[in-house]
Amino acid sequence: MTTAGIVLAAGAGRRYGMPKALVRHGDRLLVEHAAGTLRAAGCERIVVVLGAAADEVIKAAPGLPETVINPDWATGMASSLKTGLAALTATPAAAAVVLLVDMPGVTPEAVRRVIAHSAPDALVMGGYGDRRGHPVLLGRDHWAGVARTATGDRGARDYLRSHDVRTVPVGDVADDHDIDTR
Numbered sequence: 051m052t053t054a055g056i057v058l059a060a061g062a063g064r065r066y067g068m069p070k071a072l073v074r075h076g077d078r079l080l081v082e083h084a085a086g087t088l089r090a091a092g093c094e095r096i097v098v099v100l101g102a103a104a105d106e107v108i109k110a111a112p113g114l115p116e117t118v119i120n121p122d123w124a125t126g127m128a129s130s131l132k133t134g135l136a137a138l139t140a141t142p143a144a145a146a147v148v149l150l151v152d153m154p155g156v157t158p159e160a161v162r163r164v165i166a167h168s169a170p171d172a173l174v175m176g177g178y179g180d181r182r183g184h185p186v187l188l189g190r191d192h193w194a195g196v197a198r199t200a201t202g203d204r205g206a207r208d209y210l211r212s213h214d215v216r217t218v219p220v221g222d223v224a225d226d227h228d229i230d231t232r
Contacts, residue, residue, distance in 0.1 A: 052095070053168040053187070054143035055088030055161075056134035057081065058205075059151035060101025060123035065230050069103045070152045072110060073229065080229070082111050084149045084156075089115070091161035093147065097137045099130045128200035135193045144170045145189045148206075153184055155225030161185045163218050173210060176224065177217040183226035186210070 059071040059081045066073065071081040078086075081098060088096045096115040100107050101123020108117060118137045122129040131148065138146055145168040147161055160176055164185045167174045172189035175182040188196055188206065192213070199209045 051144040051168055052142060053093055053165045054138050054141060054146045055085075055091070055093035055096040056131070056138070056146050056148045057084040057088065057096065057098040057151055058127060058130045058134065058148065059084065059107070060099050060104075060120045060130040060133075061127070061151075062102035062124070063152075066232065069107065070229065071100065071107045072103060073152075075154045079107075079111050080151050080154060081107060081114065083154050084151050085115055087156060087158050087161060088147065088149060090158035091147075091165060093161075093165075095138070095141055095143060097134050099134045099137075101130065126202040127205045128202055131200050131205050132197045135188070135197055139193070143190065144168055145172055145187050146193070148184065148186045148188065150184055150228065152228045152230070153226055154229070155227060156184055157224045160220035160224035163220055163223075167216055167218060173213055173215045175210065175215055175217055176220040176226065178221040178224075178226055182215070182217050185220075
Protein backbone atom coordinates (compact mmCIF):
# COMPACT_ATOMS: atom_id res chain seq x y z
CA MET A 51 0.00 0.00 0.00
CA THR A 52 1.56 3.27 -1.06
CA THR A 53 1.31 6.58 0.74
CA ALA A 54 1.77 9.83 -1.11
CA GLY A 55 2.98 13.07 0.42
CA ILE A 56 1.61 16.58 0.09
CA VAL A 57 3.53 19.74 1.05
CA LEU A 58 1.29 22.77 1.48
CA ALA A 59 3.50 25.71 0.50
CA ALA A 60 1.22 28.14 -1.32
CA GLY A 61 0.75 30.95 1.21
CA ALA A 62 2.10 34.47 1.01
CA GLY A 63 3.47 34.36 4.57
CA ARG A 64 1.91 37.70 5.47
CA ARG A 65 2.89 37.52 9.16
CA TYR A 66 6.37 36.43 8.19
CA GLY A 67 6.76 39.08 5.51
CA MET A 68 7.35 36.76 2.53
CA PRO A 69 6.25 33.35 1.21
CA LYS A 70 7.59 30.74 3.63
CA ALA A 71 8.43 28.43 0.74
CA LEU A 72 11.27 30.88 -0.01
CA VAL A 73 12.58 31.02 3.56
CA ARG A 74 16.01 29.49 4.17
CA HIS A 75 16.29 26.75 6.76
CA GLY A 76 19.89 25.71 7.18
CA ASP A 77 21.36 25.07 3.76
CA ARG A 78 18.07 24.86 1.87
CA LEU A 79 14.62 26.37 1.57
CA LEU A 80 11.77 25.34 3.87
CA VAL A 81 9.93 23.88 0.87
CA GLU A 82 12.95 21.70 0.03
CA HIS A 83 13.22 20.64 3.66
CA ALA A 84 9.56 19.58 3.80
CA ALA A 85 9.77 17.63 0.53
CA GLY A 86 12.99 15.99 1.75
CA THR A 87 11.28 14.97 4.99
CA LEU A 88 8.53 13.18 3.05
CA ARG A 89 11.07 11.57 0.72
CA ALA A 90 13.19 10.34 3.65
CA ALA A 91 10.06 8.95 5.30
CA GLY A 92 9.37 6.76 2.27
CA CYS A 93 6.67 8.61 0.34
CA GLU A 94 6.88 7.36 -3.23
CA ARG A 95 5.03 10.29 -4.76
CA ILE A 96 5.24 13.81 -3.39
CA VAL A 97 3.21 16.79 -4.55
CA VAL A 98 4.23 20.30 -3.55
CA VAL A 99 1.37 22.79 -3.73
CA LEU A 100 2.55 26.30 -4.61
CA GLY A 101 0.72 29.58 -5.05
CA ALA A 102 2.20 32.90 -3.95
CA ALA A 103 5.49 33.52 -5.78
CA ALA A 104 5.28 30.07 -7.40
CA ASP A 105 7.62 31.01 -10.25
CA GLU A 106 10.22 32.28 -7.77
CA VAL A 107 9.95 29.09 -5.70
CA ILE A 108 10.36 26.85 -8.74
CA LYS A 109 13.36 28.89 -9.87
CA ALA A 110 14.96 28.87 -6.40
CA ALA A 111 14.27 25.16 -5.81
CA PRO A 112 14.53 23.41 -9.20
CA GLY A 113 14.94 19.98 -7.60
CA LEU A 114 11.47 19.88 -6.06
CA PRO A 115 9.33 16.85 -6.80
CA GLU A 116 6.07 17.34 -8.68
CA THR A 117 4.64 20.81 -8.17
CA VAL A 118 1.07 21.93 -8.69
CA ILE A 119 -0.14 25.51 -8.62
CA ASN A 120 -3.15 26.48 -6.55
CA PRO A 121 -4.73 29.42 -8.39
CA ASP A 122 -6.94 30.12 -5.34
CA TRP A 123 -4.08 30.15 -2.81
CA ALA A 124 -5.16 33.52 -1.38
CA THR A 125 -8.43 31.98 -0.09
CA GLY A 126 -6.50 29.92 2.47
CA MET A 127 -5.00 26.53 3.20
CA ALA A 128 -8.17 24.59 2.32
CA SER A 129 -7.84 25.38 -1.37
CA SER A 130 -4.24 24.14 -1.32
CA LEU A 131 -5.25 20.92 0.40
CA LYS A 132 -7.96 20.39 -2.22
CA THR A 133 -5.43 21.07 -4.99
CA GLY A 134 -2.98 18.55 -3.53
CA LEU A 135 -5.60 15.84 -3.10
CA ALA A 136 -6.93 16.43 -6.62
CA ALA A 137 -3.41 15.96 -8.00
CA LEU A 138 -3.32 12.51 -6.39
CA THR A 139 -6.73 11.18 -7.44
CA ALA A 140 -5.38 9.32 -10.48
CA THR A 141 -2.68 7.58 -8.42
CA PRO A 142 -2.95 4.24 -6.62
CA ALA A 143 -2.04 5.86 -3.28
CA ALA A 144 -4.06 4.49 -0.39
CA ALA A 145 -3.49 7.64 1.64
CA ALA A 146 -1.76 11.01 1.64
CA VAL A 147 0.33 12.44 4.46
CA VAL A 148 0.19 16.23 4.67
CA LEU A 149 2.98 18.55 5.87
CA LEU A 150 2.94 22.31 6.18
CA VAL A 151 5.95 24.12 4.75
CA ASP A 152 6.55 26.12 7.93
CA MET A 153 7.04 23.20 10.35
CA PRO A 154 10.66 22.12 9.88
CA GLY A 155 10.69 20.28 13.21
CA VAL A 156 8.49 17.49 11.83
CA THR A 157 10.96 14.69 11.15
CA PRO A 158 11.02 11.71 8.80
CA GLU A 159 10.64 9.43 11.84
CA ALA A 160 7.42 11.23 12.85
CA VAL A 161 6.09 10.83 9.31
CA ARG A 162 7.07 7.12 9.26
CA ARG A 163 5.16 6.54 12.50
CA VAL A 164 2.03 8.10 11.03
CA ILE A 165 2.44 6.33 7.67
CA ALA A 166 2.67 2.99 9.49
CA HIS A 167 -1.11 3.26 9.92
CA SER A 168 -1.79 4.05 6.27
CA ALA A 169 -4.96 2.57 4.80
CA PRO A 170 -7.76 3.90 2.59
CA ASP A 171 -10.03 4.37 5.61
CA ALA A 172 -7.36 5.83 7.94
CA LEU A 173 -7.33 9.23 9.61
CA VAL A 174 -4.14 9.72 11.63
CA MET A 175 -2.49 12.69 13.31
CA GLY A 176 0.79 13.14 15.10
CA GLY A 177 0.45 13.47 18.86
CA TYR A 178 2.39 15.96 20.95
CA GLY A 179 1.48 15.25 24.55
CA ASP A 180 -2.16 16.23 24.98
CA ARG A 181 -2.60 17.81 21.54
CA ARG A 182 -2.69 16.64 17.95
CA GLY A 183 -0.86 18.11 14.99
CA HIS A 184 1.16 17.38 11.87
CA PRO A 185 1.89 15.15 10.15
CA VAL A 186 -1.70 14.34 9.20
CA LEU A 187 -2.59 11.23 7.20
CA LEU A 188 -5.78 11.20 5.17
CA GLY A 189 -6.92 7.83 3.84
CA ARG A 190 -8.20 7.87 0.27
CA ASP A 191 -11.78 7.08 1.41
CA HIS A 192 -11.81 10.48 3.14
CA TRP A 193 -10.40 12.67 0.36
CA ALA A 194 -13.79 13.65 -1.09
CA GLY A 195 -15.20 14.45 2.35
CA VAL A 196 -12.18 16.53 3.27
CA ALA A 197 -12.42 18.42 -0.03
CA ARG A 198 -16.15 19.09 0.52
CA THR A 199 -15.72 20.45 4.04
CA ALA A 200 -12.36 22.24 3.88
CA THR A 201 -12.72 26.02 3.98
CA GLY A 202 -10.42 29.00 4.46
CA ASP A 203 -7.41 28.38 6.66
CA ARG A 204 -9.04 25.51 8.53
CA GLY A 205 -7.95 22.84 6.06
CA ALA A 206 -9.17 19.42 7.20
CA ARG A 207 -9.68 20.52 10.83
CA ASP A 208 -13.50 20.39 10.85
CA TYR A 209 -13.58 17.06 9.02
CA LEU A 210 -11.09 15.54 11.45
CA ARG A 211 -13.03 16.81 14.46
CA SER A 212 -16.16 15.05 13.24
CA HIS A 213 -14.49 11.66 12.67
CA ASP A 214 -12.53 9.10 14.66
CA VAL A 215 -8.86 9.94 14.34
CA ARG A 216 -5.97 7.82 15.54
CA THR A 217 -3.32 9.82 17.34
CA VAL A 218 0.22 8.48 17.06
CA PRO A 219 2.75 9.85 19.57
CA VAL A 220 5.57 11.68 17.77
CA GLY A 221 6.53 14.38 20.27
CA ASP A 222 9.66 12.49 21.26
CA VAL A 223 11.05 12.71 17.70
CA ALA A 224 9.45 15.88 16.33
CA ASP A 225 8.46 19.45 17.05
CA ASP A 226 5.32 20.88 15.45
CA HIS A 227 5.93 24.55 16.07
CA ASP A 228 5.42 26.66 13.00
CA ILE A 229 7.60 29.52 11.86
CA ASP A 230 5.40 32.60 11.83
CA THR A 231 7.89 35.39 12.42
CA ARG A 232 11.49 36.04 11.50
